[in-house]
């Protein structure tokens with residue numbers, strides 16, 4: 001039977017305005033409002049059926065907070081994790097080693113999602129990502145010298161020789177049997193959402209195309225952090241709504257502290273770890 005493991009990678013912290021830009025506005029009577037630095041979950045998935053085991057994102061690099069990530073990123077979106085939260089540890093906890101992974105699907109290539117691709121270099125493991133994401137990530141990595149300009153793309157994560165990239169192109173399709181993808185540009189150029197169609201109830205991983213349910217339902221609330229706000233509002237959001245209307249899926253958002261506890265309760269989804277972000 002198909003099964004989805006949610007690998008809990010600990011928590012990140014961000015200014016709440018990454019998610020909801022008009023929080024805590026300064027006003028005439030309060031010109032210096034308190035700002036909220038909030039905890040948000042960080043996770044990836046492993047999808048398993050009779051034919052294959054697929055990693056969906058690969059979490060952050062183990063040394064991310066020990067100097068591997070640029071300083072501004074450690075400062076702006078710090079990550080709190082123990083050894084048990086790391087991608088390889090979580091794999092081990094479900095009885096898997098990197099060598100058991102038959103394919104990798106990257107929703108996008110930001111540092112908290114693409115940090116363990118090195119495990120799949122020279123291993124003949126196909127790595128699927130949207131072509132727009134690959135073009136941007138490699139452009140940013142090669143052209144921008146200042147890490148700040150590279151935003152959350154850390155070239156050391158993905159610029160490995162020996163990765164068997166499989167660029168996917170267009171708007172929607174099937175990446176492997178049982179996993180459909182939909183292009184949701186805005187948070188990142190090649191951001192993709194994934195629908196796990198073979199589970200008892202389909203799961204729609206919106207990923208960082210919507211940090212939270214509150215960004216897309218009941219109405220659109222644009223997040224503060226987007227690569228392209230126009231594409232987010234005009235392309236990603238209508239497509240998220242389209243997939244939700246078509247499939248009536250259980251939806252998983254990218255970093256939502258409010259809906260995170262639900263996900264392990266979906267049929268065929270197993271939450272591996274604790275809700276440690278609290």
Ligand SMILES: [Zn+2]
Nearest residue numbers: 110112208254
């Ligand atoms: Zn993320």
